[in-house]
Amino acid sequence: MLINNLKSKIQNRDACIAVIGLGYVGLPLVIRFSEEGFRVIGFDIDEEKVENLNKGKSYLKHIPSSSIDVAVNNGFSATSDWERISECDAILICVPTPLGSHKEPDLQYIRGTMDFIKPHLRAGQLLILESTSYPGTTEEELVPVAEERGFIIGEDFFVGFSPEREDPGNTTFTIKDIPKVISGTTDNCRSVMDVLYSSIVERTVPVSSTRVAEMTKLLENIHRAVNIGLVNELKIVADKMDIDIFEVINASATKPFGFTPYYPGPGLGGHCIPIDPFYLTWKAKEFGIHTRFIELAGEINRGMPEWVVSKASEALEQRRKSLSGAKVLILGVAYKKNVDDYRETPAFKLMELLLERKADVHYHDPYIPHLTPTRDYDFQMSSVDLSAEKLAEYNLVILTTDHDAFDYEMIADKSQLLVDTRGRYQNNANVIRA
Ligand SMILES: NC(=O)c1ccc[n+]([C@@H]2O[C@H](COP(=O)([O-])OP(=O)(O)OC[C@H]3O[C@@H](n4cnc5c(N)ncnc54)[C@H](O)[C@@H]3O)[C@@H](O)[C@H]2O)c1
Numbered sequence: 335m336l337i338n339n340l341k342s343k344i345q346n347r348d349a350c351i352a353v354i355g356l357g358y359v360g361l362p363l364v365i366r367f368s369e370e371g372f373r374v375i376g377f378d379i380d381e382e383k384v385e386n387l388n389k390g391k392s393y394l395k396h397i398p399s400s401s402i403d404v405a406v407n408n409g410f411s412a413t414s415d416w417e418r419i420s421e422c423d424a425i426l427i428c429v430p431t432p433l434g435s436h437k438e439p440d441l442q443y444i445r446g447t448m449d450f451i452k453p454h455l456r457a458g459q460l461l462i463l464e465s466t467s468y469p470g471t472t473e474e475e476l477v478p479v480a481e482e483r484g485f486i487i488g489e490d491f492f493v494g495f496s497p498e499r500e501d502p503g504n505t506t507f508t509i510k511d512i513p514k515v516i517s518g519t520t521d522n523c524r525s526v527m528d529v530l531y532s533s534i535v536e537r538t539v540p541v542s543s544t545r546v547a548e549m550t551k552l553l554e555n556i557h558r559a560v561n562i563g564l565v566n567e568l569k570i571v572a573d574k575m576d577i578d579i580f581e582v583i584n585a586s587a588t589k590p591f592g593f594t595p596y597y598p599g600p601g602l603g604g605h606c607i608p609i610d611p612f613y614l615t616w617k618a619k620e621f622g623i624h625t626r627f628i629e630l631a632g633e634i635n636r637g638m639p640e641w642v643v644s645k646a647s648e649a650l651e652q653r654r655k656s657l658s659g660a661k662v663l664i665l666g667v668a669y670k671k672n673v674d675d676y677r678e679t680p681a682f683k684l685m686e687l688l689l690e691r692k693a694d695v696h697y698h699d700p701y702i703p704h705l706t707p708t709r710d711y712d713f714q715m716s717s718v719d720l721s722a723e724k725l726a727e728y729n730l731v732i733l734t735t736d737h738d739a740f741d742y743e744m745i746a747d748k749s750q751l752l753v754d755t756r757g758r759y760q761n762n763a764n765v766i767r768a
Contacts, residue, residue, distance in 0.1 A: 336458045336490050337522050341529045343423055347371040349530075352422035354447055356383055356412060358605070358675065359464060359498040360428035361397055366509045366534045368405040375422060376412040379446075387412040395674040395701055396502050419454035424530055427476075428464045428498065430605065437612045439468060441475060448479045455483050460492040460526050463544075466551050466610050468617035471495075472544035477519055488520030494527040495544040497551030503673040513537040517547035555610040556628060561596040562607070563631030566638055569598035573645075573767070580757040600734050600755040600768075601638035601680025603669025608635070608678045638755075639683040643691070645768035646730055646753045653751065655729055658692040663718070663728040665745065666735025667699045674701035681734045682711045693730075700739045722748045732768075733758060 343349040351367045353360045356378040367374045378384050386393055388411060390403035402410075419425060429443035444465060455461070461480060463472050472495040477487055485491030496516045501507065514535045518524030524540055531538045541547050565583065572579040579598060587595040602608040611628040618625050647657045669679040676682070681697070688695045697705075698720045705713045718724065720740075725731065725748040733745070736756040746752060752765045759765045 337526055340423060340458055340460060340526055344529050344533060349423035350375060350421050352377060352419055352425040354427045355429035356387060358502055359500050361394065362500055362509055363426060364410060365401045365405055368408045368410050370533055373409040375418055378412060379414060381414060384412040384414055416450045417454055419451045420456050424460040426462045426464050431465045431467050433609050433612055438616050439613050444475055448475060452479050452483065455480060457485060457490040460530060463495045464498045466497060467548060468613040469545040469548040471548060488522040492523040492526050494518040494523050495547045496527065496531060497547060502675060510535055513539050515539045515541055515547050515550050517541050517544045519544060552610055552614045555606050559602065559607050559611045560627050560631040562602060563634040565596045565598045567634050570641060597757065600642050600684060602635045603679040604675065605677045639680050639687055642684055642753065642755055642768040643687045645766060646732060649751055649766045650730060660693050660729040661727060662688055662693045662695050662730045664695065664697040665731055665733045666737055667697050668701055668735050671735055671737050676702055684734060685713060700737060725749055
């Protein structure tokens, strides 16, 4: 039987694994499967990435080139040649799932992938979606393509969904330690998914359908978005009441049950939390449901850069200065600390607002030497040096991302006025929180 054959190929490490989309999610999976002795073929439409990876070079700061090099020595190769899909036994799709301009799901990358691989699919393969999307995506986008090829799902072809829980920069948990939710279109699909993922993680969490697994991922991200929205709102209340919100959160976090701390900041960033919740919002509309919590959290979180600018402007005015013409340094443009990822970063909104107010804006980020254009912004800026003399030249410094690499003492010491969006400092004569 095809299923038994596929399972034993996986168990004997004879299976070849395809990872499509060699980004923040795909690359760690390449490395992990390779570590377990699988031959891995990585597919990407970005020729430059393909070329670098084949030379054993990583293009992501938190993934050392040495890990790619080890994978290459273990048989990993990257390609854009879709014919090679037929060599593979399991195919993992890890392509982007952004939002369109009206906050609607943009499935062009998943659909593009399915178009590329369709002619090269063959009986006995396991096709998996790892990209985050709304419930129903696997059934609506993957299954019909496989069926059009004449396969009978669960008998001669297998389909599943397993959401990635990648947290770039997190050194406490590795893929191996993080339980992996798995699902299949049929019971057979789920059982082969279990065999595959049990070979790279310590614990799999099988759920009853791909739709449950898809919604599980969304719940995880909505949970964060909503709770961050809550503390961002409370931050403003606490500020007006002259209460230290971080002290409040840390005190609450001593409760040994029923409380999880979330921390306020300059807004949400990254490819997940600001985006994924709206995948559910969009799908819920099909069922006549308005997802109010998601919308409200989104509204509050998106309003944070405005709040930071208003606090900064107020603080400058108290010093008889104006934002207009002020020399402003944004410290950190990555969406979170210790990573080089600036997708959806709130720092860009902040910079846009400051530029609108005629400030002279610069940035420093040790992980991001230049800003390349994104869909919404094109700043044409490079990171400035961060020396004591340089810092002192700025009328305003805004700590946007609390990278560990910063010299916090020097920053507070040399800044004329420091606006702290991350709770690294206490309010004092030249530091205000926002
Ligand atoms: N970044 C995270 O921390 C994270 C965590 C969990 C889940 N996710 C989800 O994983 C998915 C991928 O996110 P990511 O952060 O890895 O994205 P990414 O942009 O880092 O990587 C995606 C890669 O896919 C490539 N690509 C695009 N279209 C392609 C195609 N048709 N065929 C082959 N390659 C193609 C791109 O060139 C890029 O290299 C998304 O759905 C995201 O929501 C991301």
